[in-house]
Amino acid sequence: MKIIYTLIILAFLNLCFTAKLMTQEIEVLDSTIIENTFWNSKSVRISTVPVLLIAAGGGSWGIRKDVRAFRNRYLPTFRYHYDDYLQYAPVATVLGLNAAGVKGKHKMGRALVSYAFSAAIMAAVVNTVKYTAKVERPDGSTRNSFPSGHTANSFMNATFLHKEYGQFQSPLYSVGAFTAATATAVGRELNNRHWISDVLAGAGIGILSTELGYVVADKIFKDHGEHIKLRNNPLPVTLHPSFLELRLGYAKGLSKDLTQRSEDLFAKSGFNFGLEGAYFFSRYIGLGGEFAFSSFPMNDDNLSFNDADVPLVSDGHYTQPMGIRYIHAGPYFSLPLPKNWFITGKLGAGTASGAQGEIILRIKENYQELFRTNELPYYRYKPQRAFSWSAGFGVQKQIKRNVGIKAFVSYFNSDNDFQMDVIDQINPDGTYAFKNVGSEKVRFDNITLGLGLTAFLW
Structure with a gap:
């Protein structure tokens, strides 16, 4: 996919x-x-x-x-x-x-x-x-x-x-x-x-x-209102490196809650996409924030159900990816090096909330008329809003006066309460009623490796 x-x-x-x-x-x-x-x-x-x-x-x-x-x-x-x-x-x-x-x-x-x-x-x-x-x-x-x-x-x-x-x-x-x-x-x-x-x-x-x-x-x-093309501008590395940045990375799950909680349902890798920026008070330190989301496809190849009726009416299933979005703020750091290289860092904290996910049954053809659908949401999980924090480190190269490319690694952590529901009945109007079967806390932490495109605001 x-x-x-x-x-x-x-x-x-x-x-x-x-x-x-x-x-x-x-x-x-x-x-x-x-x-x-x-x-x-x-x-x-x-x-x-x-x-x-x-x-x-x-x-x-x-x-x-x-x-x-x-x-x-x-x-x-x-x-x-x-x-x-x-x-x-x-x-x-x-x-x-x-x-x-x-x-x-x-x-x-x-x-x-x-x-x-x-x-x-x-x-x-x-x-x-x-x-x-x-x-x-x-x-x-x-x-x-x-x-x-x-x-x-x-x-x-x-x-x-x-x-x-x-x-x-x-x-x-x-x-x-x-x-x-x-x-x-x-x-x-x-x-x-x-x-x-x-x-x-x-x-x-x-x-x-x-x-x-x-x-x-x-x-x-016509020719009015145009700027003369700038060439060979000095790179202002002595100025404050305030920036906006768009990033994309590969996310790897770390906690056993996420990757090994069950032999038949787990997530190991996904992607992270985010936008961040910071205002620097000096060459070395600033204050900024980020808005990002991560998505982890679930591995459910060996998932089995305790309900004996499931194999009777279904010939398969799939599980929606586990997604979480977060907004963080905190200090940002930058250390200028020779030849327009930078070492960057950040530490942020804020809030994270998850997207609802479902385990969906593929209904057999001879039961589709009874259920009035060919796919039935059987199990539902929803991570609740929770405190989260992140830290990151990057190596950045300034390639133009206002443009940089960054290779980064970042860590994210949150402990979310997951509410879990199972389908209880199908209402006459075709909607579904679920009943709660409990909740548990899941440590949602991962490490992301990726690239960022930086626009410096010198």
């Missing part, structure tokens, strides 16, 4: 980012070198990637339910709504960098005019199509699914950051921007709010909206 989702995410990101970089490279070539043909025209260059994505949205229409079934198989109760906030991360980064004195391609006034035109175009297209097509959402809540507004907004914002800082300062800004946009698009699917066709089309609309917004602004401002 993780391999497949990783390939989907990387392919999606690679398509957007690689094509955008190709567009960037073409734009800086001398116009006298490029033959003035249709395929080399600016209209083709700015529309190729969006058209491909929108076409992919249409082409995936026939498999959208298959993709949703894949999601329902492994993450049916995924409810981490980071996508509601992450969609704004690229535009917040542009505003934050500008406020911190980091120059982008254009002065802020011109950049905001470009953004305003982009947002107006995106909103008009998305809402017109939404309320004309009237496609039902996967969760059945409304009929305004196609295209995804969150995804269109996130890719519009990502292209904004790409054009202002990725083309002017470093391509790594573009990497971070499109990574955040891709994570937003994936979140819309995992939260069962959109089909794959919705997010692909939304991505294309978002990118094209920003490109058109800049075309309009360029016509208005």
Whole structure:
């Protein structure tokens, strides 16, 4: 499952980012070198990637339910709504960098005019199509699914950051921007709010909206409001290394409660995704925080049931991943080394809460009419909110004036009370009633190894 989702995410990101970089490279070539043909025209260059994505949205229409079934198989109760906030991360980064004195391609006034035109175009297209097509959402809540507004907004914002800082300062800004946009698009699917066709089309609309917004602004401002390209800027390692950082890592369970509590149900590895930042009072120490979540697929290959009726009505089962999210705050540390290397550290504490998980039975075909379903939640567990803490260590390399890459290791610990329920009855309206069968405290600790993309706020 993780391999497949990783390939989907990387392919999606690679398509957007690689094509955008190709567009960037073409734009800086001398116009006298490029033959003035249709395929080399600016209209083709700015529309190729969006058209491909929108076409992919249409082409995936026939498999959208298959993709949703894949999601329902492994993450049916995924409810981490980071996508509601992450969609704004690229535009917040542009505003934050500008406020911190980091120059982008254009002065802020011109950049905001470009953004305003982009947002107006995106909103008009998305809402017109939404309320004309009237496609039902996967969760059945409304009929305004196609295209995804969150995804269109996130890719519009990502292209904004790409054009202002990725083309002017470093391509790594573009990497971070499109990574955040891709994570937003994936979140819309995992939260069962959109089909794959919705997010692909939304991505294309978002990118094209920003490109058109800049075309309009360029016509208005022409050569006014542009910054001169900065070259060979000194790296200000003597300044306070305040930062924002996006990270992704491999999480390994440590406690016996998590990995060896039972021979037939346990979790050993998963992934961690988070956003953190800190304000430094000096070169060495600052105060910051992080918001992150971890997900651990459960190994239930040898799980057996005490209820003798289970094998009679079911021909298999699966267990939803164990997920936990947390928010921490505390001191951050940085030790500058020669050649723009840093040793970093952090210590944080806060609160952690878990996502409800279920053990789900696959009902045999001859019993599906009786139960009115082909999958039945048999056992449910819910970790309660608890105090948690974390500590981390990293080795960081500053590769541009405002960009760094970090390899890190972090430790997380919380002791959560798990409430456990078993199905008691199926109500006439098709809902389920559960009865409590007890609770127990589970030590949820793990170590994460991963990489972070850092934006310094010098």
